Amino acid sequence: MAEVLKVLFEAAALCINTIRTFYMIVLAILGPLVFGIAVFDGFQHTLTVWIARYLNIFLWLPVANIFGGIMGKIQENMLKEDLQQIATNGDTFFSTTDTAYLIFMIIGIIGYFTVPSVANYIIHAGGNNALLQKVTNIMSTSVRNTASGSASMTKDAMGAAYNRLANSMADSSASGGYFKDKIEGK
Helix, strand or coil: CHHHHHHHHHHHHHHHHHHHHHHHHHHHHHHHHHHHHCCCCCCCHHHHHHHHHHHHHHCHHHHHHHHHHHHHHHHHHHHHHHHHHHHHHCCCCCCHHHHHHHHHHHHHHHHHCCHHHHHHHHCCCCCCCHHHHHHHHHHHHHHHHHHHHHHHHHHHHHHHHHHHHHCCHHHHHHCCCCCHHHCCCC
16 A cells, blocks of 8 residues: 555656646747737736746746655654664564554645645736736726716606606796706896
């Protein structure tokens, strides 16, 4: 069981490093294109987003190495425990230490797949799309203004209807209606 978990642990580390290498190659190829596009209005953010993503993915290896170092230290301590068993009893046997070793191997396998999110904590590569954000702000502002304008027009219409209902129609037209500034002679 320990050998299978050790192979899976090494496979997880290899998988993360292979994906990292692939991403780094793609980002390196797209880098000059991003530099060229960043010159145009509305695309200035692409350069900072590209740099953030590049650094984020670049950090996968150091983060994975730190994680591997921690796991290596745990494995070293587990092996010391096994060597003490051999020195004391002449042979090693399955104990709680071995169970803990298997559990830490499972944690290590899962932990390697969390390396990208840990690197994202160090340098967040989400990036804001400046053009999309500007369009969203313009649209939300115009919707808000349209809604408030419609509400005030509705309020004016309701106020005029209320005046007509509260007073007779003759009184409403005689007094100049809802708009008092349209009184005769002014």
